[in-house]
Amino acid sequence: MNNFAAIILAAGKGTRMKSDLHKVLHPIGGKPMLFHLLDSFEELSPSHTVVVAGDRHEQLRDAVADRNVTVSLQEPQLGTAHAALMAKDALAGFDGLVMVSFGDCPMVKAATVRKLCDALTGDTKVAVLGFRPTDTLAYGRIIADADGTVRKMVEHKDASEEERKCDLCNSGVIVAHSNDIWRLLESVGNDNAQGEYYLPDVATNAIAEGSRVVAVETTPDEVAGINSRAELASAEAQWQTFxxxxxxxxxxxxxxxxTVFFSWDTELGRDVEVEPNVVFGPGVKIADHATIRAFSHLEGATVGEHCSVGPYARLRPGAVLEEGAKIGNFVEMKKAVMGKGAKASHLTYLGDADIGAGANIGAGTITCNYDGYFKHKTVIGERAFIGSNSALIAPVNIGADAIVAAGSAVSRDVGPGDLRMVRGEQLVKPGWADRFHDAMKKKKAAAKK
Incomplete structure (x- = not known):
């Protein structure tokens, strides 16, 4: 569909969101709702994509700066038909099908747009997208024949009682050929209570001039609009269910x-098991046969085959687990690699670290990677054993097969096969504790007199 162009309307103020962020930049599954649309339409290889902006247009320009998208400004905002007309200059010379959709309806699929485009055959000039909600509320109606031919488009407030019984509602998404759409948009008037130019009048005017308009149906979920935080939450829930x-x-x-929450780019292999209350942030890849245990949070992490994570683990960006590695409860990783079969079973922080295959990291181990100004790296060799409650003060290298004794604070490299024990000398004073307790009890008793 190289002769296809998309216009996305995003000029509204979004006042019901009560946010400093542009409405269409609020995320669903960690990705701005506008990007859901752009990525969906990208499947159709559009020759042009135009986002029509108004309020906070600078935010939209910055957001799409690295995409092949043109931002056109609607100022002042005089309605949806007027907004679509603002894309005319950006599409000058374009010859093909033009779709108009809304930036706050992020679930529209490429397959649905293709159906709309395919409907423009013969004498059909305009295709509109309709849906049948459980409650028609105040949606505009599409009065159509059984074959989809539209006889009338009517707003709810202007519909008769008989017309309101019709449950085919207008989503606002339309497709027309570039030879027709600009003429039809320019013919839209503003003789209404709001004095605005409305997009559905494109279909109304096409019918009035004797052209055929057809309706293509989709599900209500696909065209659900988002105008408030509550509707954003509903869209998130819908997307997560999918x-x-x-x-x-x-x-x-x-x-x-x-209880499991995904990001837009989460990748899970076959036979992966995910226990309850797991959150996947952006950038997570899980290979086959891995297990993600309960209450774990992963972001920007790569987990290899047959690995185990959690429960209560946190994998931050740059965490990599190679095949068979294990991260246990209350272990945090950041920009660290666990080699094949390596394990850190509990209560450990591993940051800016490279841990060799088969290494065993004891409970309470910390890689002290930050000196207040710079991050430093810890390298742990294959099959090394790090005893519990050890502090590895980076930069430091622990050799293969080395052992770090429990309770050590290691600030110098440890050679392969060496034992490093860094502990203060244990001092024993026989009977000191008994004498201390006796003295304190007498002092406390005296204080009560």
Whole structure:
């Protein structure tokens, strides 16, 4: 569909969001809702994509700066038809199909747009996207024949009682050829209570001039608009449900699906098991046969085959677990690599570290990677054993097969096969504790007199 152009309307103020962030930049699954649309439409290889902005247009320009997207300004905001017309200059010379959609309806799929485009055959000039909600509320209606031919587009406030009984509602998404759409947009008037130019009048004017308009139907979820924080939360819930179903259909076991949360780019292999209350932030890849245990949080992490993570683990950006590695409860990793079969079973922080295959990191181990100004690296060799409650003060290298005794604070390199024990000399004073307790009890008793 190289003869396809997309116009996305995003000029509204979004006042119901009560936010300093532009409405269409609020995330769903960790990705701005606008980007959901852009990525979906990208499947159709559009020759042009235009975002029409108004309020806070600078935020939109910055957000799409690295994308092949043109931002056109609507000033003042005089309605949706007027907004679509603002893309005309950006599409000057374009010859093909033009779709108009809304930036706050992020779930519209490429396959649905393709159906709309395919509907423009013969004498059909405009295709509109309709849906049948459980409650028609105040949606505009599409009065259409059984074959989809639209007879009338009517706003709820202007509809008769009979027309309001129709449950086919207008999503606002339309497609028309560039030879027709600008003429139809320019013919839209503003003779209404708000004095605005409305996009549905494109279809109304096409019908009035004797052209055929058809309706293509989709599900209400696909065209749900987001105008408030509550609707954003509903969209997030809808999207998460879809991702959970998609994951399970692909061979992932979710012990309690409703408690697992995905990011837009989460990748899970086959036979992965995810226990309850797991959160996947952006940039997570999980290989086949891995287990992510309960209450773990992963972001920017790569987990290899047959690895185990958690429970209560945190993998931050740059964490890499190679095949068979294990991260246990209350272990945090950041910009660290666990080699094949290496393990840190509990209560450990591993930051800016490279841990060799088969190494064993004892409970309470900390890589002291930050001196207040710079980050430093810890390298632990293959099969090394780090005793519990050790502090590895970076930069430091622990050799292969080396042992660091429990309770050590290591600030110098340890050679392969060496034992490093860094402890203060134990001092024993026989009977000192008994004498101390006796003295304190007498002092306390005296204080009460």
């Amino acid at each position: 991702k959970r179903e998609e994951a399970m259909a692909a061979g992932v076991s979710l012990r309690a699906p409703e």
